Amino acid sequence: DTEVTQTPKHLVMGMTNKKSLKCEQHMGHRAMYWYKQKAKKPPELMFVYSYEKLSINESVPSRFSPECPNSSLLNLHLHALQPEDSALYLCASSEGTGYTGELFFGEGSRLTVL
Amino acid sequence: AQSVTQLDSQVPVFEEAPVELRCNYSSSVSVYLFWYVQYPNQGLQLLLKYLSGSTLVKSINGFEAEFNKSQTSFHLRKPSVHISDTAEYFCAVSGTGGGNKLTFGTGTQLKVEL
Numbered sequence: 001d002t003e004v005t006q007t008p009k010h011l012v013m014g015m016t017n018k019k020s021l022k023c024e025q026h027m028g029h030r031a032m033y034w035y036k037q038k039a040k041k042p043p044e045l046m047f048v049y050s051y052e053k054l055s056i057n058e059s060v061p062s063r064f065s066p067e068c069p070n071s072s073l074l075n076l077h078l079h080a081l082q083p084e085d086s087a088l089y090l091c092a093s094s095e096g097t098g099y100t101g102e103l104f105f106g107e108g109s110r111l112t113v114l
Numbered sequence: 115a116q117s118v119t120q121l122d123s124q125v126p127v128f129e130e131a132p133v134e135l136r137c138n139y140s141s142s143v144s145v146y147l148f149w150y151v152q153y154p155n156q157g158l159q160l161l162l163k164y165l166s167g168s169t170l171v172k173s174i175n176g177f178e179a180e181f182n183k184s185q186t187s188f189h190l191r192k193p194s195v196h197i198s199d200t201a202e203y204f205c206a207v208s209g210t211g212g213g214n215k216l217t218f219g220t221g222t223q224l225k226v227e228l
Contacts (some may be wrong), residue, residue, distance in 0.1 A: 004157070042204055042218035043158065056215065090157050103150075103216065105157030 003027055006091050006106035014114050015081060021109045023074040023091030029104070031097050032074040034066060035090040037108070043090055049074060050097040081113045116141040116207045118219035126225045127195055135190040135222045137179075137205030147188040148206040148216070149179055158204065164188065175199075200226045 004025045013019050023032065031050050035043035048056035049068040057066075063085075065077040074091055088108040095102075117140045127133045139145060146165050150158040162173040169181040179190045188205060205219040 040221075042221055045215065048215075092157075102160045102163070103158070105159070107155070107157045 004091055004093055004104050004106035006089075006109050008109055009107065010110050010112075012112045012114065013078065013081065015083075017081075018077070018079045020078065021076040021089055021091075021111070023076075023106055024072055025093040025104070026072055027093065027095075027104065028071075029093035029095050030071065031094045032068065033092040033094075033103070034074070034076050035092065035105075037088040037090055039087075047076075055097070078111070081111075083113050086111055086113045116143075116145060116209055116217045118205050118207050118217055120205055120219035120222050122222050123220065124223045124225065126227060129197055129226055129228055130194050132193050133191065133195050133199075133224065135203050135205075135224065137188045137190065137219060139186050139188065139205075139207045141186075141207060141209060144210040146208050146210060147179075147181060148208075149177070149188070149190050150204045150206060150218075152202040152204065152221075154201070161190075161203070195224070195226045197226050197228065199224060 007022045033048050034046040036046055037043045045058050046060045047066040052068045052071055063080050067075040088110050090108045091106045092103045119138045121136055148163045149161040151161045152158045162171045162179055164171050164181040172178045177192045179188050181188055202221045202223050204221045206216050208216045
């Protein structure tokens with residue numbers, strides 16, 4: 001069982017909709033991540049939060065808006081998306097802020113934009 | 115910056131046969147190296163990692179990888195594969211300076227056949 005929980009597992013939205021993806025971990029990890037993964041491709045880093053503060057934004061379009069309400073929760077707010085944004089969105093967490101440890105991934109939220 | 119090359123996009127192999135998945139990296143600084151596995155419709159799971167010390171690292175399910183600094187490689191091997199090993203395998207690298215940025219290779223699809 002994964003210890004990073006993502007909801008919803010599947011989401012279909014129109015280009016004018018506003019929706020949110022949610023991620024939760026209870027491992028006491030201090031870093032949380034959003035990745036985007038297209039079919040047959042590796043995950044691409046979008047955002048990193050360290051100690052609840054945004055530390056990395058990989059030049060992601062503003063139609064994606066991350067939020068970290070507390071150390072256990074990470075949201076990704078979606079607005080005015082394009083069909084090319086359809087992908088698997090993966091949340092991950094790690095104990096610390098350096099890559100000496102393991103990233104724990106959720107099972108992902110599969111997003112389809114019509 | 116770091117980069118990772120996985121030359122084999124697909125590796126078909128019969129059950130109980132040995133397998134090697136190749137990974138080469140490029141970096142101007144010292145690195146940490148990882149292999150992640152992604153089963154169908156799931157997130158990624160850490161298979162094994164090299165941080166320092168012994169260059170041969172092993173997973174609990176029989177995989178092993180050897181860090182070869184002179185050849186800038188971190189190939190993954192298993193002496194006898196099982197049907198359940200069918201998955202996508204990603205090699206990943208990060209600089210030892212931290213910064214939360216993990217660079218993934220393009221992935222290798224291991225397909226184990228009877």
